[in-house]
Amino acid sequence: MDLNTIDEVAGALDAGAWRPGDGWLAGGTYLFSEPQPHLRRLRDLTTLGWPALTETTDGLEIAATCTIAELDAYGPPLFGQCCDAFLASFKIQYVATVGGNICAALPAGPMTSLVAALDGSCTIEAWSGERRRVAAVDFVTGDGITVLSPGEFLRSVFLPRSALAARSAFRRGSLHTLGRSAALVIGRVDADGTFVLTITASTRRPVQLRSATVPSAAALRSRLSDLFRPDDLWLDDVHGLAAWRRHLTLRYAGEVRDELAATP
Template sequence: MDLDINTVRMARTRADCALRPGEAFLGGGTFLYSEPVPAGVTGLVDLTGLGWEPWSVDGSGLRVSGTCTLEELVAGPGALGAASGTSDVGSGPYRALGIVGECVSALSLSPKVARTATVGGNLALGLPAGSMAGLFAALDALAVVWTLDGGCREVPVSSLVTGAGVVDLAPGEVLREIRVPAATLGQRTVFRRASLTPTGRTAAMVTGRALSSSRLDGDVPPRVRLVLTASVPAPIVLELGPGEHGELDRLIDGIDASAWYEDTHGIPAWRAAMTRRLAHEAFEELGGTA
């Protein structure tokens, strides 16, 4: 690591988040420490000094701070999801969070990195394999962003990442928290992932949610929300009715061939084929059969 900077400031209040020339925000910093410092960056502002509560849950839903570490996400919301169970009969109150652990594991992190890397950092990087976008987009979450004028704005997580490494954050804006509405917390979710090797970077990922609390909701199979990530530069959200496997194929066929992501972890044609397979599996698990 060659971290060639001049200053590091610890932010204690929102006023401390006003960037000075040459400064950039620091969350966990695990990605920053693995890459050259971006050109022009001479100082860092550490957001962890703001002392945000990692996560909380109440009648309005789940809130996850931007500085919540991935370890804290698994130990908190992930544990709530695991305790709720995944049975098709009945519904645990936090059942949708059952995919939290899988989404974090998809990052192939060491425990040391998981203790430091943050939810906000993963989202703000906008990397195709950054699985927090797939997790929170499936949960219909909103990102709360602190704006430069002292206010805040909300952005659906599904549209926060707009391209490979491109996010809907203006210079100086801060990703304050992620809000998951209470209505989604008891719904069934699904996770599917593919990579070239068992421990390799995620090359295709599908997360999803049944848009009802139970598979047998008045004997009517639920509509399903699927989110495609890792194989594409930005999340693609699909919503399907019972039995619409043909529609799912049509929607995937409609993705422009040039839109499939390519790097050393998978060629576009393979990523597209794997995404199709995973999407059908996820759809079926969530009640896609009429």
């Protein structure tokens, strides 16, 4: 879609101070998918030349401008499962970025699911150069809402080696065969036995449960009931009613628990 309100496209840090009407541009697949009448100038993050993926002894740094195709090619099965959850053509996957999907803050955004499930840490930067860190599970706070302030952008997400090495299980469901995710549940068990369950798509923000060991089926269901006590946490839209999403989520959570409990 043409954005006919845009007067200028500039380098990310070459356009001076942040001003009303500015917007950050990376892949642009979401940005150009619908009208953006509030935008007047785009600041292109790809001009900063960040390496897409940087491995260290401590983990993996994923630049916000890393494309879905680049992440998918990296290798781990969970990465591929989350990349496939886009249900997007290869053309989109070669342009869409990890950071763009996270910052769009769609409940069904699978990059949010991935980085939250693997204890990601988000580096947030302002146009002035100031930085701060936020846990990936806390980055999206609601449907289309993030912790970003005006002038800030997502620089990268760091995934710790311990989470990358964990055993994982993945479940995803949608209203239609090629529909948007209605519930996406990822579980993992770390080397020390810690169990982490992350729920997205069915809820307005990521929800995470931790346990020192894999809980019993009854204990998991009880803890999830406590987590989901606020009724407004569930998403209710054309892609699935709240009651159905809740049912699907609880079913998938149980399946993930069973799979991880049965795997040595």
